[in-house]
Amino acid sequence: MAFNIPETGQERVVVVGAGFAGLKLARSLVKSKYQIVLIDRNNYHQFQPLFYQVAMAGLEPSSISFPLRKIFQRANNVSIRYAEIERIDLIEKRVYADLGYLNFDKLVICTGATTNFFGNKVLEDLTYPMKSIGEALDIRNAILTDYERALSIRDFDERQELIDIVVVGGGATGVEVAGALAEMKKYILPKDYRELPYGEVDIYLIHAGAELLPGMSAQASANSLKYLQELGVQVILQKRVQRFDGDFVYTDDGNKIRCGKVIWAAGIVCPVISGVSDELLGRGKRLKVNRQLQLINYPDIFAIGDAAIVLDDPDYPDGHPQVAQTAIQMAKVLGRNLKTNSKSNWKIFTYRDLGSMATIGRNRAVVDLPSLRLRGFIAWVVWLVVHLYSLLGVRNKVIVFLNWVWNYFTYDQSLRLIIRPRKTRRPEDT
Ligand SMILES: Cc1cc2nc3c(=O)[nH]c(=O)nc-3n(C[C@H](O)[C@H](O)[C@H](O)COP(=O)(O)OP(=O)(O)OC[C@H]3O[C@@H](n4cnc5c(N)ncnc54)[C@H](O)[C@@H]3O)c2cc1C
Structure with missing residues (x-):
């Protein structure tokens, strides 16, 4: 059975995964000539850099996630489907999920990475x-x-x-x-x-x-x-x-x-979707792509973000770092290319390292910028500002900011709730 997606006569781009890469790409293609189908196994985008604050009861999950349907409320050329892609037929150009199958003209795989237990x-x-x-x-x-x-x-x-x-x-x-x-x-x-x-x-x-x-x-x-x-x-x-x-x-x-x-x-390691053969996989099971982010031998299939490894960038022979900036920058290049009519004008992906950072409790962080290294309180403030700026949605930014301010002055947080269902009425949903 096929997914119920309207046939609009437009070229159909199926984007699998609404993380940093898939979301940025889909947003860049709003009002384009394409019909976009954005598929994710969650009905929200999640901001992974702040997961640890949810785990430590410092933030509520809703303040670092954003419902996909809200983002695309006014995007008439974007359909969203809540589904997990289980198989891809690269030749027939079809993806399969529990909802059925869906044909595509172009496919962009942005399924990210998962935890690596090294087979244990x-x-x-x-x-x-x-x-x-x-x-x-x-x-x-x-x-x-x-x-x-x-x-x-x-x-x-x-x-x-x-x-x-x-x-x-x-x-x-x-x-x-x-x-x-x-x-x-x-x-x-x-x-x-x-x-x-x-x-x-x-x-x-x-x-x-x-x-x-x-x-x-x-x-x-x-x-x-x-x-x-x-x-x-x-x-x-x-x-x-x-x-x-x-x-x-x-x-x-x-x-x-x-x-x-x-x-x-x-x-981390990339999850392999059935239908993708071993020769398409590089280090960490990332999908091998060229610098225009096309899967090798499949010019209408692309991979971006953590899921992709660019083969021919001499500056990054082992692949680009699997971080949010790589995913966002890849999505920008691919979005621009797909909107460019002539393939001969397509740009190649060149990674721009904007720096990296980590925070260690209150008032302490380390920040490496391309031309500057910071530590301690200044680095911590930079960390706060960058993360707040990167969060999706004004509401989320305000809530996270207020949480941080409250936490900073009171040394306390009122989110330490143990919430889990005693039983589920629909076991098939677990
Ligand atoms: C705890 C943690 C902290 C991090 N901190 C930082 C940081 O401080 N700075 C930084 O730059 N990076 C950080 N990262 C890395 C960063 O989050 C990733 O590099 C980034 O999310 C990659 O974006 P992506 O779009 O490729 O994948 P993701 O953001 O992982 O998105 C993948 C999406 O695909 C969906 N998906 C996967 N498989 C399927 C399927 N089969 N069918 C349908 N949907 C599917 C998932 O639900 C998800 O929405 C952190 C990661 C983690 C886990």
Whole structure:
């Protein structure tokens, strides 16, 4: 059965994924000559850089997500479908989902990346990833539930298992989560959980590399380590997590840490949609594209954002960084090209590095700009401004700003709710 999409006679561009790349592209094609069908398995766009604040109960999920239908309310050439694409027929030019199939003239794959557990099924089942708002909420619920349960536990070891947290991966996500957890321990636990010996709470950050924040400057790595240690985080470098059994985390130097909760931020990999053969996949299972972002051998199929790896950019032989700026810049180039009538005028994608940053609790951040390195309070202000500016929607910007101001002055937040359904009436929706 085919998707119910109006036949308008326009050339149809199907965009799969409404993250930074897909959303930017679809918006750039509003009022163009194309019929755009934007498909996502969520009915909202999510702002991943602030997931960790949802996980730490600092922000509500709704303040960092935005309903797709609202964005395109007045875009007559854009249809939105809430569906997960399960298969692509590259030859017949069709995508398949539970809704049925949909023919396309052009397809843009912007499905992003997912958490990499490096094939370890046990880690996948037992640890907490943070690649969606749902997963961030799951972490929030787990942390709060464990603190609640720990209040009734007399045995020290059993209590440790509930209150200690191991974060794996010293990239921006791991560093930001560890910093936020340390602040939670310092400012929230003594107030909310007065009977809990919060001095017993240990936050560990385990990183396989020698320096935190790979990809950033040596100063940024050193400063982030210093800030985390000042906050009391136990940073363990050059160790790999080999095993986790739900009670202990085992590292490759033979040590083990008693802990029941592991947040896994150790890497990403692209999910492969059925119908895409292995020879189209590059490093990290990213789709191989040329500099005009066309999938190799398929000129009407494109991939952008985290899902794509540009093969012939000598400045980035291993692919461009999988960050929001890459996704946005790719979408801009592709949008411009698709609106240009003659293919001979198509531009090639050239990445412009606008810098990177990470925050470690309040008042501390590290920022690497192309010609400037910042740290401490100034870097933290820059981090706040950039993230606020990048958020979609005036309402979201205002709510996040007010939350941050409230949090900054009161050292407190009133979002620490454990919300999960007791049962679902429609099990097929879970
Ligand atoms: C916790 C975290 C923090 C981050 N912090 C930063 C940061 O500070 N700065 C920065 O630049 N980058 C950051 N990133 C990376 C940044 O978010 C990504 O590089 C960016 O989101 C990539 O955009 P994208 O559009 O390619 O993919 P995404 O934004 O991941 O979007 C992919 C979309 O595709 C949809 N989708 C996937 N598969 C299917 C399917 N089969 N069918 C239908 N829909 C599908 C998903 O629902 C999603 O909406 C962070 C990422 C994470 C997880």
